[in-house]
Amino acid sequence: MHSPKYDSPRHASPEHDQTLQVSGSSANLTGEKPVPNRVIGLSELFRGFATIGLLGFGGVAAAAHHVIVERYQWLTDKEYATVLGIGQVLPGANTVNAAVMIGDRYQGVKGSVVCVLGIMLLPIIILVGLATLYNQFAQIPAVNDALTGAAAAAAGLVIGTGLKMARRLKPGLVAGLIILLVLAGVAGMHWPMIQVIPVLVPLALLLTFAWDKK
Template sequence: MNEAVRPEITKGDLLIGFLKIGMLGFGGVASMARYVIVEERRWFTDEEYAAILGICQVMPGPNTVNSAVIIGDRFQGLPGVLLSLLGLMLGPVVVVTLLGAAFATYGKVPFIQAAIMGAAAGGAGLVVGTGFKMVQNVGLGLRSSLVAAVAFVAVGLMNWPMIPVVAVLVPVSVALVLIGRQ
């Protein structure tokens, strides 16, 4: 997004935006993060967010935590990083602590077990749906689509370990982009 048309992102905006992401991103925080950051708040375009997410995926740690650090730093420096992380983590820590205590008491109830399985399926669907939406909006070329398909088949269908797949596909992706620019 052009810096001239991007609204100023305040410390409060970062705190509230990431608090919303953290509180509403159950089982599929990536989909909520993209929705809040790109569609609702318009902090970044899909292309810019995809670039940030790409960087976060090759860094150690959770992607959304990494993106909170990058986005907080970009708009408000260290205070922005701290507020983004606080917003992202505060709600889920409180909720998970309360749910853990309740699960310790009621976890064997069949209805509760069924609800957990349903929530897991819903979360998986959100992740897949967000991936498809990002691919459509970013407009991957043939080479990038091929790499994405190989990654999906290798990790998603063949159950290969993610780290070796990423270790192979990152240099392949870079090479394909460089070849495409020539």
């Protein structure tokens, strides 16, 4: 899998221990504020994605945006939306796909491996332990109530993150139409994503191309 191309260079020179120096001119094609001038190393990538994995209760979308855009500033809001969108239409979990692309951007193949390990390793260890406990206590009503509350909180975090991104990105008419169509199909009609994506992705590309030609 190849990561999307940005204005900043992918790989650094050997004297920087194969880390990437993000240039001040990397304020990119989106017109947004550039990410800070600093070296993005393997240890930082691992810490960031390990944090995402640990905070991602019920889904990592909210935690991923906080860590990638707000805390470490690896990507701008528009770059994050692009990476997440590409990850969504590819097979597999979208945040794992995003981890591969972000890791490749800053550290090549090694970065991709480190990011995926960071986001997967600790949650898997915790999941094995919790699964063992759940099998023993699943019949207790309080346990089921707690899981229901956690799921509701996770849904609220995802919705809140989506609204925050929408305010910052200020989607245009075409993007707004696609958002409404996705909500209508998935939330309203309960269509599976595997049916919605093959239809709406080409439609979104065609509408965007036609709108930009005006």
